[in-house]
Amino acid sequence: MESEATVLIVEDDPALASALSELLETEGFNTQIESNGENAISRIRDENPDAVLLDLGLPDSDGFEVCKAVRPDYMGAIIMLTGSHGDNDHIRGLEVGADDYVTKPVSPPLLLARLKALLRRIEQISEVTDLSVAGGDSKKLNMGPLFIDRRARQATISDTLVELTTFEFDLLWMLARRSGTTVRRDELYRQLLDREYDGLDRTIDVHISRLRKKLVEFGGDADWIKTVHGKGYQFFVT
Incomplete structure (x- = not known):
């Protein structure tokens, strides 16, 4: 999937956007660039890219607003591009629905590793779903x-559908299938973030907090x- 995946780069710095596009195209990805937050919301909804690299500082709607707007319906990967000072930005990004983050200045190897890890997980989701449909x-x-x-x-509570992102569902499934036992934090990182x-x-702590809510x-x-x-964490329904 990785070599055929489409990545929408939402970044208003033309030089950085071009550099990211060149990096990803060299790795076999298809890329598109958008510099405006409001336009990014429309494009993510209409084009449904496999992944989004989402900068925080954008015209009209910032990265947090973009992520919050599209996350209820968008099931692809979202990686926030955050500032390097402090952790408030990337924590807030995760809280509004980003799957992962990379701080600026962007490290190409780190960005590629995190993007490929998320896309591999999504590809595995597709394979499991296809196999299950086949019986x-x-x-x-x-x-x-x-x-x-x-x-x-899907997860339901008393027949009410719980609105979960792909990451939140995978986290819930991993914890629930081991109900009553402690799932170590390092295992969650390896399985969900590679x-x-x-x-x-x-990252996992913030996703856990979001899942609890x-x-x-x-x-x-x-x-x-x-x-x-x-x-780590233990799941048990009383």
């Missing part, structure tokens, strides 16, 4: 009011996901 690997979990259908990639946990990265919003309980300090 080979239908997986479902039912725990109290929570029902998860991996084939349909990188090692360095002890400082808060979604569960509560749709009738569940934040205590379904418990933090096991120094280790």
